[in-house]
Amino acid sequence: MRRTVLLGLIITATACAPAPLAVIREASTTPPPAAIPDDVEATSPEDAGAGGADESATAESAAEPEAIEVPESDEDRLMVDVDMAATFELQGEREPRSYDRLLAASAIDVEEWLATEFVTPEGIQWDGLRGGRIAAGPGARDIPGCGGAPVTAYEDLTLYVAFYCPIDDVIVLDDGPDGLLEHLSREHGAAATAVVLAHEYGHALQERMGLLDGSVPTILLEQQADCVAGAWLGRAASGGSNVLQLDESDVRTSLIAILNVRDPAGVDQFEPNGHGSGFDRIGAFQVGFEEGLDTCLTLIDAPLDLMPNRFLSYDDYVRGGNAPYDCAFDPDPACRPSWEFLGEDLEEFWSLVIGEPIGLTSSPAPGRASIDCPRAIPLNDIVTLCPGEVVFDETAVLPTYDEVGDFILGYLLALGWVEETLARVGSPAVSEDRVLLSDCLIGAWVSDITLGLDRDPARTSTVGTSPGDLDEALEMIIRLSDPSTATDRSGTAFDKIAAFRTGVLGGLDACV
Numbered sequence: 275m276r277r278t279v280l281l282g283l284i285i286t287a288t289a290c291a292p293a294p295l296a297v298i299r300e301a302s303t304t305p306p307p308a309a310i311p312d313d314v315e316a317t318s319p320e321d322a323g324a325g326g327a328d329e330s331a332t333a334e335s336a337a338e339p340e341a342i343e344v345p346e347s348d349e350d351r352l353m354v355d356v357d358m359a360a361t362f363e364l365q366g367e368r369e370p371r372s373y374d375r376l377l378a379a380s381a382i383d384v385e386e387w388l389a390t391e392f393v394t395p396e397g398i399q400w401d402g403l404r405g406g407r408i409a410a411g412p413g414a415r416d417i418p419g420c421g422g423a424p425v426t427a428y429e430d431l432t433l434y435v436a437f438y439c440p441i442d443d444v445i446v447l448d449d450g451p452d453g454l455l456e457h458l459s460r461e462h463g464a465a466a467t468a469v470v471l472a473h474e475y476g477h478a479l480q481e482r483m484g485l486l487d488g489s490v491p492t493i494l495l496e497q498q499a500d501c502v503a504g505a506w507l508g509r510a511a512s513g514g515s516n517v518l519q520l521d522e523s524d525v526r527t528s529l530i531a532i533l534n535v536r537d538p539a540g541v542d543q544f545e546p547n548g549h550g551s552g553f554d555r556i557g558a559f560q561v562g563f564e565e566g567l568d569t570c571l572t573l574i575d576a577p578l579d580l581m582p583n584r585f586l587s588y589d590d591y592v593r594g595g596n597a598p599y600d601c602a603f604d605p606d607p608a609c610r611p612s613w614e615f616l617g618e619d620l621e622e623f624w625s626l627v628i629g630e631p632i633g634l635t636s637s638p639a640p641g642r643a644s645i646d647c648p649r650a651i652p653l654n655d656i657v658t659l660c661p662g663e664v665v666f667d668e669t670a671v672l673p674t675y676d677e678v679g680d681f682i683l684g685y686l687l688a689l690g691w692v693e694e695t696l697a698r699v700g701s702p703a704v705s706e707d708r709v710l711l712s713d714c715l716i717g718a719w720v721s722d723i724t725l726g727l728d729r730d731p732a733r734t735s736t737v738g739t740s741p742g743d744l745d746e747a748l749e750m751i752i753r754l755s756d757p758s759t760a761t762d763r764s765g766t767a768f769d770k771i772a773a774f775r776t777g778v779l780g781g782l783d784a785c786v
């Protein structure tokens with residue numbers, strides 16, 4: 275986030291250069307340099323080379339929510355007897371993996387689903403993958419080169435996690451023991467691999483639709499593939515599959531997986547290989563989840579809105595879009611700790627909303643146990659609303675601030691101001707409804723400081739979001755979410771993110 279606001283605009287995907295394309299690769303573990311505005315000069319070549327490193331998240335370094343319990347067996351979820359060797363061509367050295375059965379069943383299910391539901395306006399129907407599916411590990415020798423070298427080295431595959439090759443009509447997954455898919459599955463659940471597979475099938479559909487000739491920007495292809503993955507998961511999670519039954523924990527896992535393969539902060543969506551921020555990617559996934567495959571197929575002609583992801587100043591780029599937590603290393607007397615300038619912005623915004631001062635400040639506490647005030651309202655394990663003050667557990671915030679980014683604190687503090695605002699206006703919302711309303715309202719505040727379009731002229735604060743901030747908020751939301759619908763406390767990750775996105779994209783009017 276920035277203390278000096280620079281207004282951005284929602285980018286509607288209409289005019290953009292075509293992306294040359296032979297192979298659809300996924301997340302790179304060596305991200306391209308973050309975009310620097312053409313009109314911003316670097317102070318020195320050395321500085322330009324060093325900037326932005328701390329938030330140029332790679333697929334591996336992207337922050338991870340806490341692990342949830344992964345079922346030891348998928349027996350109850352699978353309605354078919356499957357194994358990897360029957361559904362994938364296995365290459366390289368391989369040990370059984372935790373995701374094997376769910377991934378194999380997912381491949382069968384996606385095929386069945388597409389055979390039932392996919393048809394182009396020209397009447398082309400799903401006919402299966404000519405080249406099949408490959409799960410490749412270390413030592414794989416026969417990964418298709420896809421128009422380049424005769425074969426793709428396994429080491430190169432590890433940079434992309436997965437790819438679809440239209441020449442061979444084949445999907446290839448990095449199945450290695452140290453790969454992102456194995457890592458995500460082990461930490462969060464096997465659905466991480468399944469949703470990546472479904473995404474690759476989305477690219478295979480694009481080949482049938484004639485979209486992979488280089489004329490369509492990569493970001494639009496990726497949005498559509500994310501949507502297809504969401505559509506498949508939505509059906510499987512709502513009992514529509516004859517092959518497997520997915521549930522809310524799988525949806526949560528999928529959201530984590532998508533967030534982990536986002537573009538690094540600062541990468542413009544319309545760079546040749548731009549795949550989109552986590553906010554945009556999850557948005558497309560949620561559209562598919564809720565509206566189904568037919569809507570996904572319209573997304574090239576009617577793209578979803580995308581949020582700005584470019585750094586707008588050199589200073590912001592150098593800091594990777596992250597404001598320092600406090601002023602410990604800043605001799606500037608004008609320096610303000612993050613919680614102070616965030617709190618002042620929140621105070622101004624919500625005071626203008628209700629037409630009178632909210633009357634809150636914010637402050638850190640050295641541990642949760644030290645938060646002690648009369649009529650305390652704990653909003654979660656980290657933030658407590660006290661009379662006149664939003665107090666946060668600094669010992670919980672600091673590691674997350676360093677790991678994920680500064681805007682986790684923006685989200686957490688906003689919870690306090692929103693709760694006070696709801697109390698002032700006498701909101702009758704309770705329990706999960708109140709939580710989701712809060713997420714939407716926080717999104718409305720984020721919209722105000724991100725887009726500037728609806729910024730109240732009475733606003734004097736110049737705090738603004740930076741590339742990566744929206745994804746940091748999503749990361750915090752997932753960490754605070756219920757693991758499943760069975761825990762009706764904080765809202766599921768899917769519902770909370772949907773509410774937050776509603777506020778970001780629609781502002782206050784969309785929440786109330």
Ligand SMILES: [Zn+2]
Pocket residue numbers: 298299300473477495496499
């Ligand atoms: Zn893709």
